[in-house]
Amino acid sequence: MAQSTIASGAPREPGVGLLRNILRRKEAYLLLFPSFALVFIFNYYPAASALFHSVFEWNGANVQRFIGLGNFAAMLKDPTLMGSVANLVRLALFSLAVNLTFPLLAGALIFHLRDLRLAYVYRVLFVIPLVVPTMVVLGIWKSIYAPHIGLLNALLKVAGLGHMARPWLGDFKLALYAIMFIGFPWVAGMSTLIYLAGFQAIPSELLDAASIDGAGTWKRFWQVEIPLVMSQIKLIVILTVIGAMQNFSTVMVMTNGGPGTVTMVPGLWLYRNAMYYNKMGYACAIGTALFAITLTLTYLNMRYLRSSVEYTGI
């Protein structure tokens, strides 16, 4: 009921303005105020500030000059940024491929476990790694990849494959792939839980009906379960794209964009311009461009990827 009310809009009261509306519900607004204030200060204000400063030559302190779209034009001529965009595309596509397969399969497997206690244990096991700070995880992977005292090269040597040992994060051809490989087998995390929640929300009648109609395991998975977790898939696509656009901490910790610039990503280049090169205006322009791209991709995803609701016809 409440949903339909929101969807159709509250009944209008003639002559009641926004301010009056707010005053009538002041307690609710008062309670909401702290949250809104914090969101405003830490999310909207910096974003609006970045948008504004993207058209300035600004050093972050005391030099500010309006240059129109100069920063955006400079971006197109910046070879490091252009190279970083190519890296971002590769990382985002890989991340999408991974997030749309491994956690989905892990979620499906847990969902189909007949022993509910065991399913619960698996779910907990997948959640536990979430409490480990990202920096610790990256530190561990950095140790694994370390050229002389790293686990990976040591294992290769033990297995008689010493010729394959290399400075993984320093290899100009493999460094980006080494970064992609971090987190293998990519099943522990929020994505698995989101998929699992989607599977668990499928009405059991639909699954039973599919079985009675003679659908086998694969057919049921592809033609019943996948369409019914499309909302989750859509969410994962959005979160992955946004995450890929924003994430630069992994690259910064693992390689700092190197060797050379083979692992540079736009977020890290933005950060370097803002923090080290006194080019805060240029950094704001990169941020604005990333925001515009993310918004476009999210819109396309929302517009063209069907959700579970559309499949069920609700």
Add this chain to the structure above:
Amino acid sequence: MSGQSLSRRGFIKLAGATAVGAFLAACRPPVQPTSPAEPAGPTQAAQQPEPTKAAPAAVKKTVKHYAQALTPRERTADDRWDPPKYMNTLKEEYEAAHPGVTIELVPQLAQGYEEWLVTQMAGGTSPEIVWYQRGYIARDYAKGWFVNLDPYLAEPNPYVEGYSSWKETFQAPCIESGKGPDGHIYMITGDIVGTGFFYNKSLFDQLGLKVPETWKDFDVVQRTIREAGKIPVSFSMDLAGGVQLYGSWSTRIIQDVLYDKKMGMIKGTNQPVPRTWKPGENLGPPVMVKAILEKRYGATDPEWKEMLRILKDWSQHWPEGFWAFPPGDVYKLWANGDAAMAWQGSWMNKPIRNDPLIAFEWGIFPKIPTITEESSPFGGVDFPAMAGVGGVFQYAIAAESEKRGVLNETIDWMRFITAPKNLVALLNDHGGFAPGVVDTTGADPSLSVYTDMMVKYGCERMEPFDSMLTREWVDLLWNQLQQFLAGQIELEAMANKMQEEMVKAAEALAAEHPEWVK
């Protein structure tokens, strides 16, 4: 329930108002701290004829101090030696004598200090005293972030007798290193750092090797070590700190040798430039910018290319994949016996003597073997000392401290801790840096190996790449150097690229500081 919900129109209005508010707030002109033409210090000094008198106040004042590695902390499981604590002793002593002042020692950050500093400064929330570096000054001095210390240095330090000014109590190169391109001092440098080759003496003896005197001998020694299955020199050129350290050290001293005969021409005097650690002789950013624009110095010079060649040749003796080798592992590789030599420094003086992992006899040779004319057409003179001023004791005072009304107390605390007796004790407790004051009575004698080198051979004359031009340029340099040494780009391509970018950076700096190129 529906009567309590906000209508769609109302929501849109509210959202619109919020967005407009956010945008308008963001468009607010930023606060202009201080005009670059009017640095904070001199104006303040004129208004404050008696800056040193930190009279007990009715309201207790707090001076926050980011003391970097001198910050006292408890020993952790990772520490194989006792961390320094003496700053606490000084704090207690000072607070006892100044009941109106509290000294708050800000915990040291594990990483990301530079980013933290920039954001703290931009936000006006920094501690009153921050750790700073010479390389940052050219970038930041015009932002009005720091107090010009000239007027305070000209006054006597009340905690020291026998000197007419606070400035005179320091070794001249130390205090002069805090000078910005505008001629004002923005940083107090109170220590001297030295580097040298730590070598595995047991392995050298076993292989019948002696400490090499020339670059050619050095090469023979390294080849012998490699043939014995060991890594000759532990080295890092990774972008997460390695190249910024080892790349900087190696280029600054090699360049000094190769450009020896051209130094006067680059300086514009056409007179020999003595290698000294006395102030006023070095070729700072203004000199270098002018030389670059007048084509008296550049990355396509034969000397510059020779520097690249020497580094490339030397890199065959570094660990495999040195461009991805973490700088933190340089010492470990040497300490566990896998590498025969490691370029380390005075900061390891105390740790190395207390490291239980070292199972061999070791030694230090602080002088890099000489590049003779046999090894390079531009060789023939000794390297300068691999030492310099400023390590752990490099502090600037935030201009914000005046707004907070604690500038006098901050200056007074700085004077207290730089009094030779206190500074020597503080640095002895740390154990890795020699005091940069004139009166070094009681200083740790084990560090004299570095200061002796500095006095005997002098320091490099040309501004190191880190602070020669812009940060963007030097980042590109390290990046290109890494690619060149890893065999990804050719020498000519690197030299041409760096020349092109060098001119651009010099032009940008000349536009910012027209007085440099007059």
